[in-house]
Amino acid sequence: xxxxxxxxxxxxxxxxxxxxxxxxxxxxxxxxxxxxxxxxxxxxxxxxxxxxxxxxxxxxxxxxxxxxxxxxxxxxxxxxxxxxxxxxxxxxxxxxxxxxxxxxxxxxxxxxxxxxxxxxxxxxxxxxxxxxxxxxxxxxxxxxxxxxxxxxxxxxxxxxxxxxxxxxxxxxxxxxxxxxxxxxxxxxxxxxxxxxxxxxxxxxxxxxxxxxxxxxxxxxxxxxxxxxxxxxxxxxxxxxxxxxxxxxxxxxxxxxxxxxxxxxxxxxxxxxxxxxxxxxxxxxxxxxxxxxxxxxxxxxxxxxxxxxxxxxxxxxxxxxxxxxxxxxxxxxxxxxxxxxxxxxxxxxxxxxxxxxxxxxxxxxxxxxxxxxxxxxxxxxxxxxxxxxxxxxxxxxxxxxxxxxxxxxxxxxxxxxxxxxxxx
Amino acid sequence: xxxxxxxxxxxxxxxxxxxxxxxxxxxxxxxxxxxxxxxxxxxxxxxxxxxxxxxxxxxxxxxxxxxxxxxxxxxxxxxxxxxxxxxxxxxxxxxxxxxxxxxxxxxxxxxxxxxxxxxxxxxxxxxxxxxxxxxxxxxxxxxxxxxxxxxxxxxxxxxxxxxxxxxxxxxxxxxxxxxxxxxxxxxxxxxxxxxxxxxxxxxxxxxxxxxxxxxxxxxxxxxxx
Numbered sequence: 001x002x003x004x005x006x007x008x009x010x011x012x013x014x015x016x017x018x019x020x021x022x023x024x025x026x027x028x029x030x031x032x033x034x035x036x037x038x039x040x041x042x043x044x045x046x047x048x049x050x051x052x053x054x055x056x057x058x059x060x061x062x063x064x065x066x067x068x069x070x071x072x073x074x075x076x077x078x079x080x081x082x083x084x085x086x087x088x089x090x091x092x093x094x095x096x097x098x099x100x101x102x103x104x105x106x107x108x109x110x111x112x113x114x115x116x117x118x119x120x121x122x123x124x125x126x127x128x129x130x131x132x133x134x135x136x137x138x139x140x141x142x143x144x145x146x147x148x149x150x151x152x153x154x155x156x157x158x159x160x161x162x163x164x165x166x167x168x169x170x171x172x173x174x175x176x177x178x179x180x181x182x183x184x185x186x187x188x189x190x191x192x193x194x195x196x197x198x199x200x201x202x203x204x205x206x207x208x209x210x211x212x213x214x215x216x217x218x219x220x221x222x223x224x225x226x227x228x229x230x231x232x233x234x235x236x237x238x239x240x241x242x243x244x245x246x247x248x249x250x251x252x253x254x255x256x257x258x259x260x261x262x263x264x265x266x267x268x269x270x271x272x273x274x275x276x277x278x279x280x281x282x283x284x285x286x287x288x289x290x291x292x293x294x295x296x297x298x299x300x301x302x303x304x305x306x307x308x309x310x311x312x313x314x315x316x317x318x319x320x321x322x323x324x325x326x327x328x329x330x331x332x333x334x335x336x337x338x339x340x341x342x343x344x345x346x347x348x349x350x351x352x353x354x355x356x357x358x359x360x361x362x363x364x365x366x367x368x369x370x371x372x373x374x375x376x377x378x379x380x381x382x383x384x385x386x387x388x389x390x391x392x393x394x395x396x397x398x399x400x401x402x403x404x405x406x407x408x409x410x411x412x413x414x415x416x417x418x419x420x421x422x423x
Numbered sequence: 424x425x426x427x428x429x430x431x432x433x434x435x436x437x438x439x440x441x442x443x444x445x446x447x448x449x450x451x452x453x454x455x456x457x458x459x460x461x462x463x464x465x466x467x468x469x470x471x472x473x474x475x476x477x478x479x480x481x482x483x484x485x486x487x488x489x490x491x492x493x494x495x496x497x498x499x500x501x502x503x504x505x506x507x508x509x510x511x512x513x514x515x516x517x518x519x520x521x522x523x524x525x526x527x528x529x530x531x532x533x534x535x536x537x538x539x540x541x542x543x544x545x546x547x548x549x550x551x552x553x554x555x556x557x558x559x560x561x562x563x564x565x566x567x568x569x570x571x572x573x574x575x576x577x578x579x580x581x582x583x584x585x586x587x588x589x590x591x592x593x594x595x596x597x598x599x600x601x602x603x604x605x606x607x608x609x610x611x612x613x614x615x616x617x618x619x620x621x622x623x624x625x626x627x628x629x630x631x632x633x634x635x636x637x638x639x640x641x642x643x644x645x646x647x648x
Contacts, residue, residue, distance in 0.1 A: 221476055221503035224525055225503055227524070228503075230525070231525040232439065232525075232528050235593065252641055255595070300602075304614050
């Protein structure tokens with residue numbers, strides 16, 4: 001729910017309740033005032049009536065021609081101090097309808113007999129008054145509320161505008177640009193605070209990120225350059241023919257170790273680059289197509305071990321990811337399946353909409369399967385592999401909604417790549 | 424053939440120069456951007472080898488200068504950064520090749536020669552070594568005027584040998600040349616061995632002298648002595 005909608009909802013709810021409460025209260029107050037007024041008049045008329053009885057000793061209907069205005073009845077056994085006010089409906093013979101009246105009944109003694117006297121006053125005028133007062137009042141109140149509501153919306157829009165501007169620039173913030181968010185000075189204190197905190201924070205993030213990136217790049221440069229020198233000097237040494245076989249073997253060792261060191265370094269750099277999130281550009285990767293291409297590139301290696309490769313494309317396995325990382329992921333999975341295979345072995349690749357399974361034949365693991373994805377965990381510590389291939393695979397999976405599992409079943413190593421629910 | 428080497432690491436520059444000089448090239452080395460810029464503007468080179476990271480500038484800018492003055496030099500960028508963006512960028516601005524440090528000198532020689540071959544397309548499109556004649560436009564190999572049918576990898580291997588005559592080539596360098604540096608399968612040495620065996624057999628079958636010499640523990644050398 002949007003900020004405006006949320007505040008508006010509360011506003012509308014609250015003002016409706018107030019509106020109802022004010023309406024009811026107003027109606028009751030006005031009604032009360034009117035009744036008081038009517039009853040006061042009825043009391044005055046009672047005094048007039050009693051005065052008349054005192055003067056004339058009798059009651060004469062004729063001086064009151066208004067219908068039903070004063071009515072005398074036998075008192076029955078009502079007490080002498082009986083006096084009540086009540087509402088009643090009386091029939092109006094001209095309008096053919098019942099009309100509300102307020103009635104005051106009391107006991108009066110005319111001559112020897114006691115009578116119950118009822119004096120009535122029509123409430124029709126008062127009701128009309130009540131209705132029109134309440135109605136006008138509600139209309140004025142409604143217009144007031146509506147205006148307030150519109151005004152509040154307008155104000156909110158203006159007041160929150162800087163917040164939305166900040167939100168928009170936060171959304172557009174790109175680490176790759178190497179600087180923090182550029183936010184303007186605001187008049188409202190809190191927004192100004194927010195902006196300055198955000199600017200400081202993003203500046204720091206951008207600075208840290210840039211220095212980290214520079215560090216990895218510089219480290220790469222600083223280490224690769226001496227390695228390049230070692231390599232080229234060794235190659236020059238090799239050109240000399242006056243070394244003994246043993247010396248040649250040493251030189252060869254240096255050569256191979258420096259190559260290994262350089263590859264190890266490249267792989268570690270890749271791991272830290274993934275960790276730092278230095279791969280931004282994402283596209284939908286069709287794994288089946290990529291695997292087919294990669295298998296063609298590795299064809300010679302597959303043929304060399306006489307491996308049988310089957311690819312079962314059940315459904316297209318597509319993941320939104322960085323193309324370079326996808327390539328690394330697929331290369332590592334496939335070379336892993338080839339390297340740890342046995343001659344005349346098999347590689348079975350199965351794709352479904354949510355899983356990619358790479359199964360290869362091979363000798364049982366000698367290390368703990370749970371530690372397979374750790375760095376430098378190798379089947380044989382002396383083997384030529386770097387021991388980083390699966391660690392890189394795992395790291396790439398961790399950066400995407402992908403999950404990787406290892407199973408060993410029927411002398412077949414199976415790696416299952418599964419899409420997780422995380423979007 | 425004149426080659427300019429722009430590399431701030433003096434020893435490495437010297438090593439590259441020494442290797443190329445032995446192959447018959449005339450080399451000049453500069454260690455910074457400023458002197459490189461001067462050289463480029465004053466002289467013409469057949470090939471320029473540029474390091475991206477220079478103390479006072481970026482190698483890419485030198486490539487752009489070369490393109491601006493319409494120099495016909497072939498350009499190879501060497502960089503410590505194995506980043507795809509750099510590779511793409513260097514090719515976009517017009518360099519011919521991109522080599523990541525550390526590289527093998529034999530590989531650099533092969534790349535330089537390949538560029539020079541492409542550059543001087545109008546001239547000869549053949550290279551000869553005694554009775555072996557390689558036509559690199561039609562990718563055919565003739566020994567004593569008879570064609571030797573070679574697989575793609577065998578052809579690549581032969582061309583690599585012929586770009587590095589009399590140079591001891593290490594097995595890792597050869598494997599990387601054939602399969603790229605991201606393939607580190609131990610099997611590659613076995614495969615290399617079988618390719619060499621096949622190439623040697625195909626050449627000698629046509630009456631060619633066996634120029635492929637094994638160097639114990641190291642690798643191979645293509646030589647006539």
